[in-house]
Amino acid sequence: MDRDPSAEKNCAAVSAVPPPPGLTPGQQAVLTALRQQPQPLSAQALHGVMAVQRSIGLATVYRALDLLKLLGLVQHRVTLSGETLYSVVEHDHHYLTCLQCGVSVPVETCPVQELVAHLQRTNSFRIYYHTLEFFGVCDRCS
Amino acid sequence: MDRDPSAEKNCAAVSAVPPPPGLTPGQQAVLTALRQQPQPLSAQALHGVMAVQRSIGLATVYRALDLLKLLGLVQHRVTLSGETLYSVVEHDHHYLTCLQCGVSVPVETCPVQELVAHLQRTNSFRIYYHTLEFFGVCDRCS
DNA sequence: TACAATATGATAATGATTATCATTCCTGAG
DNA sequence: CTCAGGAATGATAATCATTATCATATTGTA
Structure with missing residues (x-):
């Protein structure tokens, strides 16, 4: 694995x-x-x-x-x-969404916390949340 | 810096x-x-x-x-x-969006390529693209 | 060349969201 | 305590991006 x-x-x-x-x-x-x-x-x-x-x-x-x-x-x-x-x-809730059937499955990992901290410093933006979404086609649909 | x-x-x-x-x-x-x-x-x-x-x-x-x-x-x-x-x-185009005024500024870095590869392997999803968006309030609005 | 399947265009329909506006609620000054 | 001004609320109309419909045009094919 x-x-x-x-x-x-x-x-x-x-x-x-x-x-x-x-x-x-x-x-x-x-x-x-x-x-x-x-x-x-x-x-x-x-x-x-x-x-x-x-x-x-x-x-x-x-x-x-x-x-x-x-x-x-x-x-x-x-x-x-x-x-x-x-x-x-x-918690973050991110998704993998099939463009064909629209089904969304949750994604468990989130690699963006460091980036959030960095953006917060460099952009004088107060960041509250983010969305991370993956689009593609699931095997049933392809 | x-x-x-x-x-x-x-x-x-x-x-x-x-x-x-x-x-x-x-x-x-x-x-x-x-x-x-x-x-x-x-x-x-x-x-x-x-x-x-x-x-x-x-x-x-x-x-x-x-x-x-x-x-x-x-x-x-x-x-x-x-x-x-x-x-x-x-290329990826990610954004930092102000929930108040709606202005979006581009984000230059993207930390998700590895995750994409991993998801692709574990989910039998063919991933075409993703969106990563940060929401908050810009300094002008806060 | 004619058929079946698909693409296209014009337009009506849909549906989530927003605007409107009259009413109610709340807060602070007197 | 009472009243005025401002914000919040609810009902509903309006908006507007997107989708559905359907008649027509196009395309690949037997």
Whole structure:
């Protein structure tokens, strides 16, 4: 068996921002709901699961997600079908996506932490999260 | 001055697929037009620049881009505003994007080539390209 | 040369996201 | 404690990139 080449394991979030600042109840609810999801979720799906317990407008969910993104608490990724999926910034979640069938399999390693630190120094950018995604064709489709 | 930490330079495309197979004239035109662009371009923008010289339908441009993606000749990335930008698969183009103002600055290094090779071996996926994108807030916005 | 399959174009339809706007909530000054 | 100003919320209309549709044109082939 060959060793994993670029080996840093699943890197944890770079504590981008302190704990939640003054979030409104609605924003808190969105964050809490998102934290309970095992998988990244679309805004509409999140709205769906939230609406069961608490009434909240779809627009509010979108707005809260945008805000939470800006606070470094939530990250996003866009699927091939154009949906945006949101998840809490915790661990990196990277994917290998088939351009044909759209299936995404998670990638366990992440080789970019050093690069993040470097960019942060050289670009005067506060980096909250990153997406790393591989596109190709899975064997079933080729 | 500190050295660049994760140092592989701009990695070239992994010759995903041989030269162009039997592309139709329309598909060829799309590929050619895209090759002449210095920047990644949206499908509509590409259609715009193409329409000047050659009449082509917008739907055809979309279809050709999808096909070229499937052939490993073209890659895509999605902006914060939801547009999909296309470019020829040549060198990696990675970005640092401000979640506030949306500005994207290119990132010159790419630490994932080894990982690509590894994934290719362990996942029986044919990998054509990848996207690596950093999100945060630029100093002007924070 | 005629057929079957595929590509193309024009346009309608889709669907996720955003804008709008009236209402409600909250906070701080008085 | 009360009121005014600002922000947040919800319902819904509007937007806009992308996709589906379908009739027509093109291409490779028997």
